[in-house]
Amino acid sequence: MESIPAPDCHFLNAAQGWLELGNAAEARLEWRGVSETHQSHPEVIETLWRIQAAEKEWDEALLTAQRLVDHSPGSPSGWIHQSYTLHELRRTQDAHDKLVRVAKRFDTISTIPYNLACYQCQLGDLDAARNWLERAMKIQGRDSIREMALTDADLKPLWPELRNL
Template sequence: MIPTSTRLSYANGYIELGMLKEANEELAAIVGSDRLLDDVLSLRTKLYLEMENWELLAATAKQLAQQAPQLVHAWIHWAYALREMNLNAQAKSIALDGLKQHPRNAILWFNLACYCSLLGELQDSSDHLDTAIKLDKTFEKEAVDDPDLTALWDWLKSDT
């Protein structure tokens, strides 16, 4: 029997090589109770993100966030998957919950700004974007080209 740690290593390598079917097969071969380990669920979220399988990503990231709330990527992936399914109000709610656990995470603040922009909550979007940029200056440049922020930019232009 191949140990779970070895299967995780193989699966991660396959993901890095873009061999998603093979990665999925490695993860599927992990034995029963190990399938719910944080490391296994984390790698599954990575796989589902690469596969753009938003439903499986949302379900897996939700489970991971609930059992290991200290893992910020679980919150980020859960909210992002919901956004990709056009469930922006739910994505916003999950990002806010994630920020209770990780109040200084710039990615969550940036994504929250995007969700608010998509929902037409433009002042909130602007405030959240400011917070993200204060935490990580790279988001200033990223924000310019993010299509989720188009409504925010239009609103700010009309305000001047």
């Protein structure tokens, strides 16, 4: 991937730093400093998505995630962000359908089966949710996924059995 030259890389780093500090408004101000020339760079697009997600601007975030998928279809982040955004827009079936299409392509990324478990759980298919969660555990480790799942409201119907793992 092409690197982003100064001063745009400085604006991008500052935006990412503000996001890490939990200040999406300042992140957006820094992000706006990135020149138009580099606004189609995948890292710049992803940072914009993170800003929009932090501000819960889901309609805009969906467009940004779709743009990231278009620019970098070989990267899992765009697909993950797109499905997450659809879920936040209460389009969980769409979120599932988009993400399941690329699950095999990115079979070493635990976020994909984990998110699919969340979507299936919310759609009422607990057996499918269990299967996806098991896949995530095989990739990232049982304890790590279990700990995360026990704080994830999307997986609340599975909490009793997760506590017993």
